[in-house]
Amino acid sequence: MVTKSSRQAAQAPESTELATLAKLAGSSYETLERELRATIATLEQQALRFETAIDNISQGICFFDAAERLILCNRRYAEIYRIAPEHLRPGRTLGEIVERRIAAGTSAMASDAYLAFARAVNSGTTLRNWTANLTDGRTIQICHQPMPDGGWVATHEDITELTANRLIVDERISLQTLIDWVPDYLWVKDTEGRFVVANKAIASDSGKAKTSDMIGLTDFDLHAPELAQKFRAIEQGVLRSGQPMIDEEEFVVDASGAGKWFSSTKVPLRNVQNDIFGLVGIAHDITARKQADTLRDGQAQILEMIATSAPLEDVLDCLMRLAESQLTGIFGSVLLLDKDGSHLRHGAAPSLAKAYTSAIDGIAVGPKMGSCGTAAYRREPVIVADIMHDPLWHDHCELAAAYGYRSCWSTPILSHQGAVLGVFAMYSTTVRGPTAAETRLIDFTTRIAGIAIERKLAEDRIHFMANHDVLTGLPNRALLEDRLSQAILYAQRYDRWVTVVFIDLDNFKLVNDTLGHNAGDELLKTVAGRIVERVRATDTVVRLGGDEFVVVLFDQPTNVDLISETLQAIRAAIAEPVQLGAHRLRATASIGIASYPKDGTSPDTLLANADAAMYRAKEFGRDNFQFYAPEFNTRAHEKFVLQEDLRNALARLEFTLFYQPQVDLRSGHVFAVEALIRWNHPTRGMLAPTAFIPTAEETSLIVPIGDWVLHEACRQNKAWQDAGLPPMTVCVNVSTRQFREKNLIGRVADALNVSGLEARYLELEVTESLIMQDIDLAVATMNQLQNLGVQISIDDFGTGYSSLSALKTFPVARLKIDKSFINDIAADENDQAVASAVISLGQNLNLRVIAEGVETDDQVAFLRKNNCDEMQGYHFSEPVSAPDIEKMLSGEPMD
Numbered sequence: 001m002v003t004k005s006s007r008q009a010a011q012a013p014e015s016t017e018l019a020t021l022a023k024l025a026g027s028s029y030e031t032l033e034r035e036l037r038a039t040i041a042t043l044e045q046q047a048l049r050f051e052t053a054i055d056n057i058s059q060g061i062c063f064f065d066a067a068e069r070l071i072l073c074n075r076r077y078a079e080i081y082r083i084a085p086e087h088l089r090p091g092r093t094l095g096e097i098v099e100r101r102i103a104a105g106t107s108a109m110a111s112d113a114y115l116a117f118a119r120a121v122n123s124g125t126t127l128r129n130w131t132a133n134l135t136d137g138r139t140i141q142i143c144h145q146p147m148p149d150g151g152w153v154a155t156h157e158d159i160t161e162l163t164a165n166r167l168i169v170d171e172r173i174s175l176q177t178l179i180d181w182v183p184d185y186l187w188v189k190d191t192e193g194r195f196v197v198a199n200k201a202i203a204s205d206s207g208k209a210k211t212s213d214m215i216g217l218t219d220f221d222l223h224a225p226e227l228a229q230k231f232r233a234i235e236q237g238v239l240r241s242g243q244p245m246i247d248e249e250e251f252v253v254d255a256s257g258a259g260k261w262f263s264s265t266k267v268p269l270r271n272v273q274n275d276i277f278g279l280v281g282i283a284h285d286i287t288a289r290k291q292a293d294t295l296r297d298g299q300a301q302i303l304e305m306i307a308t309s310a311p312l313e314d315v316l317d318c319l320m321r322l323a324e325s326q327l328t329g330i331f332g333s334v335l336l337l338d339k340d341g342s343h344l345r346h347g348a349a350p351s352l353a354k355a356y357t358s359a360i361d362g363i364a365v366g367p368k369m370g371s372c373g374t375a376a377y378r379r380e381p382v383i384v385a386d387i388m389h390d391p392l393w394h395d396h397c398e399l400a401a402a403y404g405y406r407s408c409w410s411t412p413i414l415s416h417q418g419a420v421l422g423v424f425a426m427y428s429t430t431v432r433g434p435t436a437a438e439t440r441l442i443d444f445t446t447r448i449a450g451i452a453i454e455r456k457l458a459e460d461r462i463h464f465m466a467n468h469d470v471l472t473g474l475p476n477r478a479l480l481e482d483r484l485s486q487a488i489l490y491a492q493r494y495d496r497w498v499t500v501v502f503i504d505l506d507n508f509k510l511v512n513d514t515l516g517h518n519a520g521d522e523l524l525k526t527v528a529g530r531i532v533e534r535v536r537a538t539d540t541v542v543r544l545g546g547d548e549f550v551v552v553l554f555d556q557p558t559n560v561d562l563i564s565e566t567l568q569a570i571r572a573a574i575a576e577p578v579q580l581g582a583h584r585l586r587a588t589a590s591i592g593i594a595s596y597p598k599d600g601t602s603p604d605t606l607l608a609n610a611d612a613a614m615y616r617a618k619e620f621g622r623d624n625f626q627f628y629a630p631e632f633n634t635r636a637h638e639k640f641v642l643q644e645d646l647r648n649a650l651a652r653l654e655f656t657l658f659y660q661p662q663v664d665l666r667s668g669h670v671f672a673v674e675a676l677i678r679w680n681h682p683t684r685g686m687l688a689p690t691a692f693i694p695t696a697e698e699t700s701l702i703v704p705i706g707d708w709v710l711h712e713a714c715r716q717n718k719a720w721q722d723a724g725l726p727p728m729t730v731c732v733n734v735s736t737r738q739f740r741e742k743n744l745i746g747r748v749a750d751a752l753n754v755s756g757l758e759a760r761y762l763e764l765e766v767t768e769s770l771i772m773q774d775i776d777l778a779v780a781t782m783n784q785l786q787n788l789g790v791q792i793s794i795d796d797f798g799t800g801y802s803s804l805s806a807l808k809t810f811p812v813a814r815l816k817i818d819k820s821f822i823n824d825i826a827a828d829e830n831d832q833a834v835a836s837a838v839i840s841l842g843q844n845l846n847l848r849v850i851a852e853g854v855e856t857d858d859q860v861a862f863l864r865k866n867n868c869d870e871m872q873g874y875h876f877s878e879p880v881s882a883p884d885i886e887k888m889l890s891g892e893p894m895d
């Protein structure tokens, strides 16, 4: 501080010098005094100016002489050290001033230490500029300048605020560095949505080189208006409500165009007055997690679709979209292997250009067929990074280039057995190969696609099997009703007919039983194929099961003649010879026909009526066809009634046995009788076995009926013997169903025991076809019967397919030449050949041979001539009652 005393101290030497000058110049004292006063005034003026100037500088300044006494200091100095002016008068020592500063709390150190330090500074042994941290917390920067006379001048500047500001700046710099390390987006916005702080992550994704480039921008400068508006609405909500938004998921498209998911938190910022002045936001990139979630959810959805049998195209479409959602700039495609196994068909490609998809639909599987055709051909992944320059794409690169596809990575989709099901491909618009992540995704997608396709194929197969006959591949009963319904609807609309053709092969069971099931299957397949060939593609050929087929003739003319043509063609096709192993067969069929609308308007009725017509055809001797007539249903009803009557017939004792004599051709002697059942029906009169035995066999009633026949025949024969008639054999027919009964031997033995008939007077007739069904079992059973003493003959011999080698092992006594060979034996050379062959066979095997159905003298003559042993037939006698047999054998006239 500059004071008056300091000025006076400065003027004193000047006055002395003026008086001396006045004496030397000889000037008058008044003049000198006047001049002197003027000079003093000028000097005072200058001193005031200096004083004002020095007091107004912002730094404290002080001058000390070599004795460390204060020469002068300014006001700022006094202010800095909070020392009253009177304690800063010139002449005060540095030590006194330091004491004052200590007292004022403005010292940096103790007095002695300070004085030592000041002297070291003045002598130049330490820095002349230093910063003193005062005990009151302020920071003073001091610049010390020694003077030539040993004193010094020093400036003191209070830099407390400046230092604090520098700290803030330093803090800011380190805070920015810190937040730049954070990989999440981190920002602060003011209440207007302007960025105040932003870290590197958000700046760089926003396309800004420096974080400072973000300052002052709003979301409207960075995002599409809708997205920016959305952010703004959310942030304004936070600012308005004061409630933070915690961990909300937000989708952002960054400056590169990549979509990213964030988990964002936005918290309002408050000042000390608790007023909101902005918000701080942090957003964590959860894109990878979202993608994993999407992948997992998508996978679950797709697996559910597969499990619930969603259409394959929907499943694959969904799968492609899922794969694409995980990647950027990639388009997925699935091609499916065609049924022909040599082409690939469009499966799904939701994002590929439709025209491109159409162009590659049906591409061949081959060694140079782009990525997909080649991958299917090689059965291994084919990665083409540059379509335009890869030889595999030579023929297709222009096409791909036209749509901007530059690389294509194809992987074959394989079944569990390793069969190619299709190809999964990823197209990229850039020249490159797949990344590791993309390869993983390809593996995943290919596997799921494989599961979906395999599942679909299995379903198709199951569906096919549920609706088709496995043996012939024809539709089955399940599909029949649907096809027939469709045909009827069409016929209704266009006033046409639908014809249902019911086909049953004749004697198929015989083929099965004699030539084995493989031969039977072969016959069925051949017949099925032939029928299909003879009808139109719009007609339906169905195998109902066994030897039954149904043909639905669609869109038929209302003209029976035209229908007959098709039927004749079917019949002829069936009748063509079939080679089954060593055997050449000519199959025939019984065919029933019913047409919509005249024979029924519902599928069920039409089928039932065609079935009834088929039975009618069978009754007419097979190998023919019958058009349905209403009375056929009466027959079906009759059959039902017959079954019911048959169940009661045994209990009501309605059966009786007739006996037909068997005669020795040489002696004319009756040596046996064949027991033939008759049913004395309460309303229909005496029924022949053909009227009820088939029904009895179908219902298994043949077993108790057969037992009754056995018991009755044995009883009657024993009765005849007891009555004194010459002993003879009674022959009893045994049906297949009876023969297969577990306890046949026991039942026969029981009949013999109960009747008391010797076993040798009982002969059982079994058919050739029965034996051939299971030769081993038949021979075993026959051996047991033989052991019992019972004789066995083979009935209907010649109609079956006995092999000679097998015949030798049969424990039989007689062969019975079937009636069908005897009928025309006098004229038909074939029948003659068969009959004479059977006779000589019997002779060779030491078996007796009997001809049945002998009616004429010519037949008898032929048999005698060919040395046949025995005969049975109307020529000698029709089957007659037991009393008539007695009369016949005792020579009495019969009734």
Ligand SMILES: Nc1nc2c(ncn2[C@@H]2O[C@H](COP(=O)(O)O[C@H]3[C@@H](O)[C@H](n4cnc5c(=O)[nH]c(N)nc54)O[C@@H]3COP(=O)(O)O)[C@@H](O)[C@H]2O)c(=O)[nH]1
Residues within 6 Å of the ligand: 660, 674, 675, 676, 677, 688, 689, 690, 693, 706, 709, 733, 734, 735, 795, 796, 852, 853, 854, 855, 872, 873, 874, 875, 879
């Ligand atoms: N399981 C059982 N089957 C039996 C039983 N009783 C008879 N049958 C079988 O029924 C079929 C028909 O028998 P039927 O109507 O009695 O006919 C027999 C004869 O009447 C007939 N026959 C005899 N001679 C002639 C003839 O000169 N001309 C001609 N047109 N028919 C004749 O043949 C039948 C006997 O045949 P087969 O048994 O093959 O010797 C018949 O198949 C019986 O087997 C029974 O109790 N159980």
